[in-house]
Amino acid sequence: xxxxxxxISDAAVFDGLSEDxxxxxxxxxxxxxxxxxxxxxRHGEPADVxxxxxxxxxxxxxxxxxxxxxxxxxIGAGEVIGWSWxxxxxxxxxxxRALSTVRATAFDGACLRGKCDDDPALGYELMSRFARVxxxxxxxxxxxxxxxxxxxxxx
Amino acid sequence: MAALAxxxxxxxxxxxxxxxSRRRETGDTWTLELEPEPGAGAPLGPQPGQFTMLYAFGIGxxxxxxxxxxxxxxxxxxxxxxxxxxxxxxxxxxxxxGVRGPYGNAWPVAQAAGRDVVIVAGGIxxxxxxxxxxxxxxxxxxxxxxxxLYGGRTPADLLYRRELDELAARSDLHVNVTVDTADATxxxxxxVVPKLIERADFDPASAVAFVVGPEIMMHFSAEALLxxxxxxxxxxxxxxRNMRCGLGHCGHCQLGPTLICxxxxxxxxxxxxxxxxxxxx
Numbered sequence: 174x175x176x177x178x179x180x181i182s183d184a185a186v187f188d189g190l191s192e193d194x195x196x197x198x199x200x201x202x203x204x205x206x207x208x209x210x211x212x213x214x215r216h217g218e219p220a221d222v223x224x225x226x227x228x229x230x231x232x233x234x235x236x237x238x239x240x241x242x243x244x245x246x247x248i249g250a251g252e253v254i255g256w257s258w259x260x261x262x263x264x265x266x267x268x269x270r271a272l273s274t275v276r277a278t279a280f281d282g283a284c285l286r287g288k289c290d291d292d293p294a295l296g297y298e299l300m301s302r303f304a305r306v307x308x309x310x311x312x313x314x315x316x317x318x319x320x321x322x323x324x325x326x327x328x
Numbered sequence: 329m330a331a332l333a334x335x336x337x338x339x340x341x342x343x344x345x346x347x348x349s350r351r352r353e354t355g356d357t358w359t360l361e362l363e364p365e366p367g368a369g370a371p372l373g374p375q376p377g378q379f380t381m382l383y384a385f386g387i388g389x390x391x392x393x394x395x396x397x398x399x400x401x402x403x404x405x406x407x408x409x410x411x412x413x414x415x416x417x418x419x420x421x422x423x424x425x426g427v428r429g430p431y432g433n434a435w436p437v438a439q440a441a442g443r444d445v446v447i448v449a450g451g452i453x454x455x456x457x458x459x460x461x462x463x464x465x466x467x468x469x470x471x472x473x474x475x476x477l478y479g480g481r482t483p484a485d486l487l488y489r490r491e492l493d494e495l496a497a498r499s500d501l502h503v504n505v506t507v508d509t510a511d512a513t514x515x516x517x518x519x520v521v522p523k524l525i526e527r528a529d530f531d532p533a534s535a536v537a538f539v540v541g542p543e544i545m546m547h548f549s550a551e552a553l554l555x556x557x558x559x560x561x562x563x564x565x566x567x568x569r570n571m572r573c574g575l576g577h578c579g580h581c582q583l584g585p586t587l588i589c590x591x592x593x594x595x596x597x598x599x600x601x602x603x604x605x606x607x608x609x
Binding site (some may be wrong): 183230231232234239240241243244245246247249251252270272307316317319320321323 | 433450451479480481485506508509510511512514515516517520522523527541542544548557582
């Protein structure tokens with residue numbers, strides 16, 4: 174059975190962190206399991222946690238009047254769910270729903286923020302890694318804005 | 329003089345084929361199965377990746393990729409985006425259209441033997457990749473891991489839905505389908521297809537990738553494959569340009585030093601990248 178530290182080190186967002194750092198982060202982490210259709214987060218609720226998916230996938234959703242729930246993006250194994258724990262007002266911007274059975278590692282955001290305040294080097298390290306996650310999501314969102322399938326092409 | 333002129337004209341003369349089957353795939357896309365009219369010669373026997381010129385009589389001619397290789401029938405999946413393709417999509421069984429070809433090169437499926445195969449399709453791009461995928465599955469033991477990554481605009485725009493479900497149920501093939509937009513009833517991924525490449529299971533050191541879709545999607549897919557470590561010579565893409573003659577004579581499909589109808593449509597990213605990087609081409 175893998176320890177939390179090992180599970181964390183397998184996640185791309187924590188790839189290459191020193192054992193000391195991994196141990197520090199693991200102190201704020203635990204394993205969680207969600208059934209299909211379980212709601213992991215709701216828009217506006219406190220974002221006191223983030224997840225790294227180990228198995229399964231989740232949908233980021235928002236409710237659009239007259240349309241119902243619309244999926245903005247799906248997040249799968251190895252990816253991070255949530256960065257609202259990093260910034261005030263620490264509230265979720267979207268709903269998060271499990272599309273399948275999901276196994277994940279949950280991280281206590283307040284606990285990690287406290288450790289970052291105590292150790293600015295750790296804070297910089299984590300902020301850099303989450304910035305990369307945010308940038309990658311932004312880049313793919315920009316590509317999606319191109320609506321590449323909407324123009325031309327007969328074959 | 330007529331005897332001399334005939335051979336020169338023959339390559340440009342369409343052969344009559346009859347529509348024997350027509351199936352709606354999406355709101356604007358149809359799959360047609362064609363057979364040569366009596367006296368129009370033998371079935372064409374295209375290779376995976378090749379295309380034909382389809383002529384809607386009196387309206388015009390368009391290049392359309394073969395979407396399934398069949399011994400007797402010519403199978404095309406056509407998206408109605410203009411007058412010619414709208415006319416072709418509107419043809420009922422029993423109707424006749426003109427066919428020239430097959431033209432162009434083929435997917436290097438034989439060279440991919442022994443390796444993992446990653447097929448990346450966007451939108452109607454699944455149609456020209458389908459013969460390559462079916463070839464690999466027919467010779468499944470010759471290949472390593474096989475992955476199909478397919479992206480569309482919405483779930484309603486996805487081609488071959490029933491076939492995709494059957495493919496997804498296979499244990500020897502990994503299928504991942506994503507769409508740009510979906511409501512909560514969609515159980516697949518939402519996002520762009522190149523993003524799927526990041527977490528696909530294949531050996532980047534030896535895998536071969538076949539990619540077709542809108543050109544910008546192929547560009548981002550190639551970059552994602554390169555980022556995973558797949559060499560540019562092992563990333564194969566099928567290009568679409570303004571193909572008219574199909575024979576390399578007219579020059580309409582020229583891309584720098586290459587004519588896509590004659591030298592392509594399948595190119596490696598290593599060969600293609602310097603050309604598509606030039607905006608004026």
